[in-house]
Amino acid sequence: MIYYLTGRIDTANAPVVDQQIQAAIDQYKEPLTSLILDCSDLEYISSTGLRVVLKYKKLYKDFEVINVSNDVYSIFEMTGFARIMTVKKALRKVDLSLCTKLAQGGNGAVYRVNEEEIIKVQHLVETEQMMLDEIRRAKAAFVLGVPTAISFDVVDCGEGRRGAIYEALNSDTLGRYVHAHPESAQQMAVKYAELLNTIHATEAEEAEFGRMKEVYQEGFAAAAQYFSPEENAACKALLDMIPERDTLVHADAHTNNVLLGADGELMFIDMADTALGHPVFDYSGIGLAMLCNQSKDELCLGTCGMLPAEVNQFLAIALSYRFGLQDPEEIKAVMGRLFNLALLKFAMIIGHN
Numbered sequence: 001m002i003y004y005l006t007g008r009i010d011t012a013n014a015p016v017v018d019q020q021i022q023a024a025i026d027q028y029k030e031p032l033t034s035l036i037l038d039c040s041d042l043e044y045i046s047s048t049g050l051r052v053v054l055k056y057k058k059l060y061k062d063f064e065v066i067n068v069s070n071d072v073y074s075i076f077e078m079t080g081f082a083r084i085m086t087v088k089k090a091l092r093k094v095d096l097s098l099c100t101k102l103a104q105g106g107n108g109a110v111y112r113v114n115e116e117e118i119i120k121v122q123h124l125v126e127t128e129q130m131m132l133d134e135i136r137r138a139k140a141a142f143v144l145g146v147p148t149a150i151s152f153d154v155v156d157c158g159e160g161r162r163g164a165i166y167e168a169l170n171s172d173t174l175g176r177y178v179h180a181h182p183e184s185a186q187q188m189a190v191k192y193a194e195l196l197n198t199i200h201a202t203e204a205e206e207a208e209f210g211r212m213k214e215v216y217q218e219g220f221a222a223a224a225q226y227f228s229p230e231e232n233a234a235c236k237a238l239l240d241m242i243p244e245r246d247t248l249v250h251a252d253a254h255t256n257n258v259l260l261g262a263d264g265e266l267m268f269i270d271m272a273d274t275a276l277g278h279p280v281f282d283y284s285g286i287g288l289a290m291l292c293n294q295s296k297d298e299l300c301l302g303t304c305g306m307l308p309a310e311v312n313q314f315l316a317i318a319l320s321y322r323f324g325l326q327d328p329e330e331i332k333a334v335m336g337r338l339f340n341l342a343l344l345k346f347a348m349i350i351g352h353n
Contacts, residue, residue, distance in 0.1 A: 175305020212277030219351030
């Protein structure tokens with residue numbers, strides 16, 4: 001049951017509030033197993049009011065206090081109540097129609113809220129806990145030395161969607177920047193390759209991030225009904241060939257999931273699927289996002305921030321630097337392998353969607 005607390009709860013009216021909550025509970029024919037106190041319209045709560053809250057916390061194992069304003073939350077925090085029960089602050093609301101869309105991908109989009117903030121939003125309804133898990137992974141990767149933009153807040157984007165807010169003063173996505181400044185392609189492609197090298201050399205704990213190979217295995221199993229036995233066998237055989245690694249992969253490292261900061265440094269955003277795995281998993285995702293979305297200029301711009309020709313030039317530079325290639329035919333061959341690897345991620349995504 002959700003019960004809405006309103007106004008001010010102090011010594012004078014706390015007993016009445018207690019009676020009203022109990023009366024609402026008594027209306028249920030079946031015994032309640034959970035209780036949520038929604039504080040969206042609660043302005044103040046005294047120590048007497050907190051004792052009423054504590055009474056119901058003791059009665060219900062599944063108990064939460066939600067949508068608490070900053071002022072009211074500070075009361076819960078100072079009195080120690082935030083440590084003995086689940087107390088959730090009210091989320092800041094962001095109207096996406098008033099924001100500028102920077103990037104559009106298969107799973108989500110990035111918007112600029114104002115000069116200092118950007119927001120990453122998934123297309124599907126995403127719970128606050130899922131966003132908090134993503135922030136946790138980003139912070140863990142940052143501590144390990146991976147250049148990462150850290151989200152400082154989760155916001156309500158309407159229609160059940162949650163967004164992660166990032167501080168991004170005078171920053172832009174890497175793809176959009178290269179499109180606007182084509183003369184920077186050489187320099188930025190090398191920096192991009194170095195950023196990939198950094199995350200792929202970063203060792204981490206499985207308990208913190210999980211393994212990307214297992215994500216692919218689960219996706220293939222769920223997608224098996226859509227493919228022939230021969231196709232399923234080919235996917236499994238290819239996956240089995242990929243060695244295990246205890247280093248990180250981003251999992252969706254295309255150029256619109258990389259920010260160029262005001263200091264000229266690159267950093268990742270969208271760390272929701274970051275896990276342990278072989279770098280081939282990142283190249284599979286890069287192939288899908290950057291080589292398989294070139295059928296229309298608008299699609300390529302939305303996904304990667306660049307036009308198809310710009311993407312191909314950028315990737316050729318990055319791959320030649322990453323793998324020490326000089327021969328144009330060798331670079332072309334590697335680009336072709338990226339395209340083929342994209343099919344591996346495509347099959348995995350079908351299973352997870």
